[in-house]
Amino acid sequence: MAAIHRLLDEAFAGIEPTPEALDLKDEIRANLEARVAELEAAGTEPDAAARRAIDELGDVRELVADLPATSPWNAHRVRPRPAFVVRTVLLSIVAAAALALLLLDGVGLLALPAGALAVAVAVVALALGVVVADALRQETSTDYPMSPRRASGYGLATAAVLGALGTGWLLLNGVELPWLALAGVLFLGGVALFAGLGASQTNRHKAWALQQSDHYAEQGDRFTRDPAAAARFGIYTLVIMVLAVVAFIVLTVTLGWAWSWLALVGGFLLMMIVLARMLFPPAR
Numbered sequence: 001m002a003a004i005h006r007l008l009d010e011a012f013a014g015i016e017p018t019p020e021a022l023d024l025k026d027e028i029r030a031n032l033e034a035r036v037a038e039l040e041a042a043g044t045e046p047d048a049a050a051r052r053a054i055d056e057l058g059d060v061r062e063l064v065a066d067l068p069a070t071s072p073w074n075a076h077r078v079r080p081r082p083a084f085v086v087r088t089v090l091l092s093i094v095a096a097a098a099l100a101l102l103l104l105d106g107v108g109l110l111a112l113p114a115g116a117l118a119v120a121v122a123v124v125a126l127a128l129g130v131v132v133a134d135a136l137r138q139e140t141s142t143d144y145p146m147s148p149r150r151a152s153g154y155g156l157a158t159a160a161v162l163g164a165l166g167t168g169w170l171l172l173n174g175v176e177l178p179w180l181a182l183a184g185v186l187f188l189g190g191v192a193l194f195a196g197l198g199a200s201q202t203n204r205h206k207a208w209a210l211q212q213s214d215h216y217a218e219q220g221d222r223f224t225r226d227p228a229a230a231a232r233f234g235i236y237t238l239v240i241m242v243l244a245v246v247a248f249i250v251l252t253v254t255l256g257w258a259w260s261w262l263a264l265v266g267g268f269l270l271m272m273i274v275l276a277r278m279l280f281p282p283a284r
Contacts, residue, residue, distance in 0.1 A: 005029070008025065008028065008029055008032065008054070011054065011057075012025055028057065032050075032053045032054070032057065035049075035053040035056070036049045036050055036053050039052060039053065077141050078139050078140055078141045080138060081138065084134060084135075084138055087131075087134060088131055088134065088135070091127045091128075091130055091131050092127070092128075092131065094123060094127050095123065095124045095127035095128050095131075098120040098121075098123040098124045098127070099120075099124050101116075101117075101120045102117065102120050102121065102124070102166070102169065105117060106169070106172075114170070117170055118170070120166075121163060121166030121167060121169070121170065122163065122166075124162060124166060125158075125159040125160070125162035125163040125166060126159050128158060128159070128162055129155040129156060129158045129159030129160075129162070130155055130159075131155075132154055132155045132158045133151045133152050133154060133155025133156075133158075134151075134155075136150070136151040136154055136155075137151045141206075142205055142206055143204045143205055143206065144204050144205075144206065145204075146204060150197060150201075153193060153197050154194075154197055156190075156193065157189075157190045157191075157193035157194045157197065158190070159190075160186045160187070160189050160190030160193065161186070161187060161190035161191065161194075163183075163186045163190075164182075164183045164184070164185075164186035164187035164190065165183075165187075167180075167182055167183035167186065168180075168183050171183070172258060229278055232278070233274065233275065233278045236271075236274050236278075237271055237274070240267050240270050240271050240274070241267060241271075243267065244263050244264055244266065244267025244268075244270075245263075245264075245267075247260075247263035247266075247267075248260045248261070248263040248264055250263075251263055
């Protein structure tokens with residue numbers, strides 16, 4: 001079969017080794033090996049059988065020309081490292097198990113002590129924080145890996161915010177009120193860290209991804225082409241924010257802060273709908 005490999009490499013010489021072309025090459029190799037086995041069984045010499053099978057194949061370039069066009073994402077695809085996938089899956093399972101304990105305690109199916117609940121919150125926050133930091137350290141098809149320091153900062157900010165939310169959940173389930181101070185410190189610290197990292201973030205996109213982004217921006221950036229649409233969206237956003245804040249205050253006074261946050265979530269979702277409507281108007 002060495003002759004098959006050599007002749008096939010010669011036939012594919014000069015052809016761009018795209019994933020589709022390599023898959024086609026492997027498929028052709030399997031078919032050629034089966035054909036050579038048939039010819040050898042009929043009494044043909046191995047080298048002659050390999051040459052005849054290649055001749056029967058015809059022009060390889062015609063087969064490659066029939067392949068669908070390779071997308072830029074396939075041409076620049078970076079597969080995740082197996083160790084990263086294993087770490088992410090294990091940490092996600094640990095976080096999901098701790099979160100399940102919190103939910104079961106919250107609905108009354110379990111009666112865990114306050115210390116165990118605090119540990120569960122810490123496990124969820126730390127596990128997902130490590131997942132975020134680890135993910136940012138990986139090279140992707142579109143982005144270069146982030147520096148260890150910045151990735152750790154994003155992971156720490158994620159853990160802080162999740163810890164604050166978990167502490168708030170414990171307060172709703174009867175944990176002593178002084179823990180509210182810890183939740184506030186964690187939340188404000190996490191948000192401040194996110195803001196600092198985001199404000200100082202530099203470009204990590206690869207050159208081909210930037211080219212694709214510029215191409216799509218030229219085609220679909222309505223706000224750049226239509227300043228009036230951008231102005232209308234700014235006005236709509238201001239009105240939605242004011243209404244959401246007013247609703248938040250009213251709900252806090254009437255129903256309590258346990259329900260008032262729904263006003264902010266509703267305002268955010270409404271703003272996203274308006275943004276989508278402005279950027280992608282229906283065809284007339």
